Amino acid sequence: MLLRGIISKPLPSLRLQLKPKPETRNVVVSSQTPTNAKPYPLSISDEALESRGFVLRRSADGLNLDDLNGVFVAVGFPKRDPEKIRVALENTESLLWVEYLRTRRPVAFARATGDGVFNAIIWDVVVDPSFQGVGLGKAVMERMISELLEKGIVNIALYSEPRVLGFYRPLGFVADPDGIRGMVYSRKNKKNKNR
């Protein structure tokens, strides 16, 4: 039996509904890649990084996944199966890493998943603890954001631990905009009446 119109308020989508802004409205409607006339500024150039012995890499070529896993573990991730990391990276839309030339190892990393058009989520932003404090995290994030903006993606989001909210804010991230909340599924929270 179809019950029509029983709920007074429609269930809105959980997609973040940004209030339309002039520079994004065309992005939403137009099928052309928007030309973003004002480039996203970088705090430190590729050349400056190179002069300090760091090279920015924009693909997984040359990225040793065991070394990457080592950085993940060093910042407190649970150890992950490198094979799973490999699959995850294949399904990742964008990734950036910083190679320390002296050792050829990754010392910073970030990646983004999404649908390539509307939404992107940035994950796994890490800087090797021995290399923190010199701007590598910011360098990676700025380039990631720039790349996503150039693709025309207007909804760039992430999940931040409380203690690094201050890292993301100056980059342009706002927590809980319009009261939107990040939610995560947890099996033990599922109300299961059919036990």
Place this chain on the structure above:
Amino acid sequence: MLLRGIISSPLPSLRLRLKPKPETRNVVVSSQTPTNTKPYPLSISDEALESRGFVLRRSADGLNLDDLNGVFVAVGFPKRDPEKIRVALENTESLLWVEYLRTRRPVAFARATGDGVFNAIIWDVVVDPSFQGVGLGKAVMERMISELLEKGIVNIALYSEPRVLGFYRPLGFVADPDGIRGMVFSRKNKKNKNK
């Protein structure tokens, strides 16, 4: 110049770090697809839905994107370019929709993007306002969660508007677990010293 160890606390990844739980630790380390012996329970079966004139669809085949766009607009989305929707769906890992047999049109929808291994984000959960209140949103969400869990994805997240937090909680979603906050990029929030 390399400044070593200058930051006292490491920048953790922004990936949501769930406290390791017994049923997930093996998932993180093992390369096998975990067998989830306890199936995710459904509130309403496919058969029950069919008896009411609704069919669950698990691919974009037969999904009219103009009709889908119509549902998006009906719940308050900005109107989106159907071509962009098409590209987004091609880059979407999972999608589910409910077809109303009498009209052959979509009346409920949800999709998820991610890396196929670790993380998935659920987007665009919508129910046509004329069809709300009969459990279609819950039907779609439960099947989406179930599908993602069966793939072995342990981090299933979403962004919820404040007024539908109560829709997602009984499904097992928790807002800001461990103080993790959803953050969104906004160009005008970017502190730009190089204006």
